[in-house]
Structures are given as C-alpha cells and as structure tokens.
Amino acid sequence: MKPWLVVAWKEIFESLRDRRTLLTSLIIAPLLGPVLFSGMMQFTLAKENKDHEQRVEAGVLGADHAPQLLLWLQAQGLKRVPAPATESLVTAAVRNSQPKIVLVIPADYGEQLSAGKPASVKLYVDTSDSDARRAGERLQRLLAGYAAQTAALRLMARGIDPSIIQPVVTDEIDVSTPASRAQALLGVLSYFLLLSTLVGGMYLAIDATAGERERGSLEPLLALPVSRDALVAGKLLATMVFAAASLLLTLVTFIVALRFVPLESIGMSANLGPLVALQLWLSLLPFVPLAAALLTLIASFARSFREAQSWMTGVLLIPTLPIMLAVVAGLKPTSALMAIPSLSQHFLVSRLLRDEAIPLPEMLLSVGGTLTLAALLSALVVALWRHEKLLG
Amino acid sequence: MIEAEHLAKRFGTVQAVRDVSFTAPDGRITGLLGPNGAGKSTTLRLLYAALQPDSGEARIDGARVSLADAAVRQSLGVLPHGAGLYLHLSARENIRYYGRLHGLRGAPLESRISELLEILELGEVGNRKSQGFSQGQKVKVGIARALVHQPRNLVLDEPTNGLDVMAIRSLRTTLRRLRDAGHCILFSSHVMQEVAALCDEVVIIARGEVVARGTPTALLQAAGTATLEDAFVKAIENAAGSVEGLL
Structure with a gap:
C-alpha cells in the first residue's frame, strides 16, 4: 500500500473509533439538515394553507349600522372577534394586535347608502405585521366585492347593463407547475447539502492536522521516511471520504424526511426519488474535494483542536454567501455564475428539483470551477505542510 | 551513526541553537544533557529533519x-x-500504522509487532486502546513504534519524563540491549542521574552550544569534580558565567 493510502485508511479507521467524530459526521450532520428543513416546510405549508382559506378575523365597530353588509361579509368568511368599545381605542388596540383588524362602520353609513352617495367605512390595520396586512387585503377584496355587487344592482335598477362599468377584465392564469412551486421552498436544500458536506469532513480534518499537532503525534510522523506531500494527500483523501459519506447520508435522510411533509396538500410534488437523489449526489460531488481542501487548510493553521473548531464556525458560513446573494438578487444561472463554487451547485440542485435538464456547458463549468478552486486550495495545503513552521 | 556539524538554528530573535557539533557512534548510548531551554529538542529536531538548520x-x-x-x-x-x-x-495498531508507512505489511509486520511487544513487556496491553495507558506504557509503545522498521539509529527526546522507577529501569534495560545489538542511541535529558546511569558518551549543551563532551569518566577528570552533577554545573558556569535562571 502506498503511504498516502496508509495515511488515509488510518485517519478513516481512527475517526470511526472516535465517537464524537462519528456522531457529528455521520449522524448529526445527516439528520440536522433534513429535520430542520422538514420543520421549516411544515411551518410554511401550514401557513400557506391557512392563508388559502378565505377566513378573515376582524373586530367590527358599529355593526348595527350595516346589518346587510355584515351578513354578506360573514357569508364570505368574515369571523367577528371582540372589538374595542369606542373608536378612540381602536388604534392602540390594533397596534397591540387585539384584534389585528377592526372595521369601523359610521352611523351615517345607511343614510349615505340609501341616498346613493359613497358610504365610507374605515379599516384599521397594522401593515408592518405581514399576517395582519394579508388579512386586511383580503377584507378589502371582500368589501370591494360587496361594493361591486351593490353598484351592479343600482345600474340594473336604472336599466343599464352592469358590464358597462367593467371595461377591462383580468383573468390571471397561474402557469407555475407543482414542482416549480415547491422549488421556492426546496431552494434552501442546496445550502443544507453543502453544509452537511462540510460538517461531515470537519472533525476528521481537524483531528488529522491541528489535533495531530496538539497530541504531539505530528512530530514522529514527520520524522518518518514519508514525504509530507503523501501525508497531506492521505489526510485530504480521508476527509473527502467522510464528507462524501455525510452528503450521501444526508440525501437519503432527506428523501425519508420529506415523506412526512404534506406537500400533496397544496398540490406540490417534491420530486425527490432515489434517482434524483443520486443525480444530486453526483452534481454535488465536485464540492467534496473543495470542502476537504478548505477544511484541511484552515485546520492546518490552527494551533489546537479548540482553535480549529472556532475557525470552522466561519468556514461553515462561506458557502452560504454566494447562495444568499443569488437568492436575494434573484440571479439566474449564467456561464460566469456557473463557475462559482457553491453557487453553481445551488443552481444544479435547483434545476434537478425542477425536473429540468442540465445543459452540458453548465455542468462542465460547475465541475471545472469547483475542481480548480479545490486544486488551488490543496496546493496551498501542500505548501503549508512543506514548511518547517508546521510543527508550530 | 548520527553526526551534527556546526548546527545553528534561529527562531525570530531567539538563537535556539548556536553551534552544535558531536558524533553519536554505533553501539553507544549518547546522552544530550542540558538545562531546560538549552536547545536539546531543537538540536534533535534538526537531526531528524523536522526543522531545517540555518x-x-x-x-x-x-x-x-x-x-x-x-x-x-x-x-x-x-x-x-x-x-x-x-x-x-x-x-x-499504533505500531502497525508506522510499520505500514515504512512499507512493511502482512505476516512479517505482525510478527515484528509481536516481537516488539514482547521485548518491551507490553504483551498484555497490546490490543487495548492507548487512551488508558500509563505514561510508562505510552513511552514503551512509542519506542516499539520507533523500532518497528529495525532502524540503525534511535533518537529519544526526554524518554524518562513522567516514568516511575520500575519503568525507568526497564527502559534502561531495553536501551542497553539495543546498544549491545549495535544500534546508535541518542537521547536527551535534563536529569543528571539518568545520563550518569546509562550513557557511554555525554554531550553537554548550554545556550545552544556544546560546552563539554566525552565519556562520564573523562568529564569528571576534566572538571576535577567528584560527581557528574558538579561537572555539569561547572561546565555550564564556565561557558555562560552564571547558571542562574538556567537550572
């Protein structure tokens, strides 16, 4: 066996013996992402479902002034909740979300209406609260519906076709497919996958570098008739094996975890079968050597296990930055962007989840860009290890 | 045989090793003796190429x-x-790892490991995790690991640190046995008795320089003192003017 293989084998073997490394790499990392993610999905879906039910909770002040309107609104899904006694208390109450919305109907409402003049009602809502804003908009739509109905009746009473006041009619046609709607939610998935790759290799990388130095086992190792390049190669390989295994386990856990998310209830399919999982793994695989090189490089700088650990907190955030930027700016995959590691994996994952074919140039750019950076960082690790300062 | 020829090494503003020359011949135990911070470990690191000399x-x-x-x-x-x-x-497993890195494998490696465990009286703990080992057992495993490829030369940095009397005695026996088999053994220590009890040759280092060397008897004669300890102190005093802060 070549020395670099001996080193890789020993690092893997030793890590399998170490409960902490094993727990973090092969159990916590593959569980944490999917569980957090499923929780997020449950929450989001529950909210979405609630929003879709056309129920609006609101307090009504002066309901006696508009019994007809109230009957109509309640038939359309308005649920009355206790309202403040007088209008002077309404603003403060709404600010405290007690209740979130108050509809105030003035005493002259009936008078104005029967006179054929615009009858005004007041809608108190705190738009800085997104729940309240959405509910307020819904109540406004109901009120507008009632107004339109009343207007149509008035026109008909005067022998005019109500359609004359509808010069333009909008028909919204939703072209989103179930898979593409789910994608907005599944976008977070790519980050969790990259994260579990990093976390999977993290402890092994620390143990094989900073840990080795701290234990005092690095010195006799360097005194062996084995080139330092071979030592580095073995340690990188072992880190890659753990990172790739963690990624694979995470994908498997995701498939299982998403079974428990009621995606069907909103007519979405998560589209995450074993075949897609395999494709995801393959498209994320080039990130594995990059993760290993990054982790080993940072851990090689650290003087102790603890120091390396604190550095890693920062390292785990690095792959999120390009993804966050892309999501916020709504970036679409271009050839320049596909060369950026982590971002390109995010795009590939998104495409796979949307059931889209991946153009070959995009794939090549992603693999090429990621492996180039991995090679660059690996070269830095090798240079660092060739230096005598390595012993600290 | 291990040779040092005018070795010098500086870390930033600290001149850890100024000028160290000596020879550790085959079939002899050579002791590198010096107060803490004298440059013993740095010298050894230069010898096994963990550091590059200036x-x-x-x-x-x-x-x-x-x-x-x-x-x-x-x-x-x-x-x-x-x-x-x-x-x-x-x-x-610790010993096996180093054996494999030396290119050994299979049955010859396994029988070599068994042989070493026996020589170093580690037979009972051979398959136990090193986590629970005593300091003495750890040092012995470390020595077995260093010997797995039957090297001609053995370098030990303060091997008796933290060992109890029994462990030290058995370590001495092991080292004498290796010497008699023709190995070159170089070890560092800041404990005089250690060196006196074991070494054929002594190299005294202070402030990064060799201040005296020779057999224990020759050192006693040259210094005109009764014990090696007095000879050691005298050698350092002569070299540095004062030993305050060094011992």
Missing part, C-alpha cells in the same frame, strides 16, 4: 539530512517528547 549540517550514517529528502530518514527511529500516540488506536 547553517551546518546533520548526517545519518553519513548521508545529509534534509526536510525534502525522506529516504535518509529510513534508518532512523524517533521517539519525540511525550510519545505522541493515537489514543483511539491500540498499542498494536
């Missing part, structure tokens, strides 16, 4: 040692300060 050169069996040239270290076994074992591996 000037001078180190040779193993006549071949020049360098950081980049791994092959020269083939005839060298090293026990660094504190043994440095992998705690999740057993004694046998």
Whole structure:
C-alpha cells in the first residue's frame, strides 16, 4: 500500500473509533439538515394553507349600522372577534394586535347608502405585521366585492347593463407547475447539502492536522521516511471520504424526511426519488474535494483542536454567501455564475428539483470551477505542510 | 551513526541553537544533557529533519539530512517528547500504522509487532486502546513504534519524563540491549542521574552550544569534580558565567 493510502485508511479507521467524530459526521450532520428543513416546510405549508382559506378575523365597530353588509361579509368568511368599545381605542388596540383588524362602520353609513352617495367605512390595520396586512387585503377584496355587487344592482335598477362599468377584465392564469412551486421552498436544500458536506469532513480534518499537532503525534510522523506531500494527500483523501459519506447520508435522510411533509396538500410534488437523489449526489460531488481542501487548510493553521473548531464556525458560513446573494438578487444561472463554487451547485440542485435538464456547458463549468478552486486550495495545503513552521 | 556539524538554528530573535557539533557512534548510548531551554529538542529536531538548520549540517550514517529528502530518514527511529500516540488506536495498531508507512505489511509486520511487544513487556496491553495507558506504557509503545522498521539509529527526546522507577529501569534495560545489538542511541535529558546511569558518551549543551563532551569518566577528570552533577554545573558556569535562571 502506498503511504498516502496508509495515511488515509488510518485517519478513516481512527475517526470511526472516535465517537464524537462519528456522531457529528455521520449522524448529526445527516439528520440536522433534513429535520430542520422538514420543520421549516411544515411551518410554511401550514401557513400557506391557512392563508388559502378565505377566513378573515376582524373586530367590527358599529355593526348595527350595516346589518346587510355584515351578513354578506360573514357569508364570505368574515369571523367577528371582540372589538374595542369606542373608536378612540381602536388604534392602540390594533397596534397591540387585539384584534389585528377592526372595521369601523359610521352611523351615517345607511343614510349615505340609501341616498346613493359613497358610504365610507374605515379599516384599521397594522401593515408592518405581514399576517395582519394579508388579512386586511383580503377584507378589502371582500368589501370591494360587496361594493361591486351593490353598484351592479343600482345600474340594473336604472336599466343599464352592469358590464358597462367593467371595461377591462383580468383573468390571471397561474402557469407555475407543482414542482416549480415547491422549488421556492426546496431552494434552501442546496445550502443544507453543502453544509452537511462540510460538517461531515470537519472533525476528521481537524483531528488529522491541528489535533495531530496538539497530541504531539505530528512530530514522529514527520520524522518518518514519508514525504509530507503523501501525508497531506492521505489526510485530504480521508476527509473527502467522510464528507462524501455525510452528503450521501444526508440525501437519503432527506428523501425519508420529506415523506412526512404534506406537500400533496397544496398540490406540490417534491420530486425527490432515489434517482434524483443520486443525480444530486453526483452534481454535488465536485464540492467534496473543495470542502476537504478548505477544511484541511484552515485546520492546518490552527494551533489546537479548540482553535480549529472556532475557525470552522466561519468556514461553515462561506458557502452560504454566494447562495444568499443569488437568492436575494434573484440571479439566474449564467456561464460566469456557473463557475462559482457553491453557487453553481445551488443552481444544479435547483434545476434537478425542477425536473429540468442540465445543459452540458453548465455542468462542465460547475465541475471545472469547483475542481480548480479545490486544486488551488490543496496546493496551498501542500505548501503549508512543506514548511518547517508546521510543527508550530 | 548520527553526526551534527556546526548546527545553528534561529527562531525570530531567539538563537535556539548556536553551534552544535558531536558524533553519536554505533553501539553507544549518547546522552544530550542540558538545562531546560538549552536547545536539546531543537538540536534533535534538526537531526531528524523536522526543522531545517540555518547553517551546518546533520548526517545519518553519513548521508545529509534534509526536510525534502525522506529516504535518509529510513534508518532512523524517533521517539519525540511525550510519545505522541493515537489514543483511539491500540498499542498494536499504533505500531502497525508506522510499520505500514515504512512499507512493511502482512505476516512479517505482525510478527515484528509481536516481537516488539514482547521485548518491551507490553504483551498484555497490546490490543487495548492507548487512551488508558500509563505514561510508562505510552513511552514503551512509542519506542516499539520507533523500532518497528529495525532502524540503525534511535533518537529519544526526554524518554524518562513522567516514568516511575520500575519503568525507568526497564527502559534502561531495553536501551542497553539495543546498544549491545549495535544500534546508535541518542537521547536527551535534563536529569543528571539518568545520563550518569546509562550513557557511554555525554554531550553537554548550554545556550545552544556544546560546552563539554566525552565519556562520564573523562568529564569528571576534566572538571576535577567528584560527581557528574558538579561537572555539569561547572561546565555550564564556565561557558555562560552564571547558571542562574538556567537550572
């Protein structure tokens, strides 16, 4: 066996013996992402479902002034909740979300209406609260519906076709497919996958570098008739094996975890079968050597296990930055962007989840860009290890 | 045979090793003696090429040692300060790892490991995780590991640190046995009794320089003192003017 293989084998073997490394790499990392993610999905879906039910909770002040309107609104899904006694208390109450919305109907409402003049009602809502804003908009739509109905009746009473006041009619046609709607939610998935790759290799990388130095086992190792390049190669390989295994386990856990998310209830399919999982793994695989090189490089700088650990907190955030930027700016995959590691994996994952074919140039750019950076960082690790300062 | 020729090494503003020359011949136990901070560990690190000297050169069996040239270290076994074992591996696994890195494998490697465990009286703990080992057991495993490829030269950095009397005695026996088999043994210590009890040759280092060397008897004669300890103090005083802060 070549020395670099001996080193890789020993690092893997030793890590399998170490409960902490094993727990973090092969159990916590593959569980944490999917569980957090499923929780997020449950929450989001529950909210979405609630929003879709056309129920609006609101307090009504002066309901006696508009019994007809109230009957109509309640038939359309308005649920009355206790309202403040007088209008002077309404603003403060709404600010405290007690209740979130108050509809105030003035005493002259009936008078104005029967006179054929615009009858005004007041809608108190705190738009800085997104729940309240959405509910307020819904109540406004109901009120507008009632107004339109009343207007149509008035026109008909005067022998005019109500359609004359509808010069333009909008028909919204939703072209989103179930898979593409789910994608907005599944976008977070790519980050969790990259994260579990990093976390999977993290402890092994620390143990094989900073840990080795701290234990005092690095010195006799360097005194062996084995080139330092071979030592580095073995340690990188072992880190890659753990990172790739963690990624694979995470994908498997995701498939299982998403079974428990009621995606069907909103007519979405998560589209995450074993075949897609395999494709995801393959498209994320080039990130594995990059993760290993990054982790080993940072851990090689650290003087102790603890120091390396604190550095890693920062390292785990690095792959999120390009993804966050892309999501916020709504970036679409271009050839320049596909060369950026982590971002390109995010795009590939998104495409796979949307059931889209991946153009070959995009794939090549992603693999090429990621492996180039991995090679660059690996070269830095090798240079660092060739230096005598390595012993600290 | 291990040779040091005018070795010098500086870390920033600290001149850790100024000028160290000596020869540790085959079939002899050579002790590198000096107060803490005298440059013993740095000298050893220069000898097994963990560090590159600023000037001078180190040779193993006549071949020049360098950081980049791994092959020269083939005839060298090293026990660094504190043994440095992998705690999740057993004694046998620790030794096996180094054997494999030396290109050994299969049955010859396994029988060599068994032989070493027996010589070092580690038979009972061979398959136990090193985590629970006593300091003495750790040092022994470290020595077995350093010897797995039957190197001609053995370098040990303060091997008796933290050992109890029994462990020290058995370590001495082991080292004498190796010497009698023709190995070159170089070890560092800041404990006089250690060196007096074991060494054929003594090299005294202070402030990065060799201040005296020779057999224990020759050192006593040269210094005109009754004990090696007095000779040691005198040698350092002569070299540095004062030993305050060094001892």
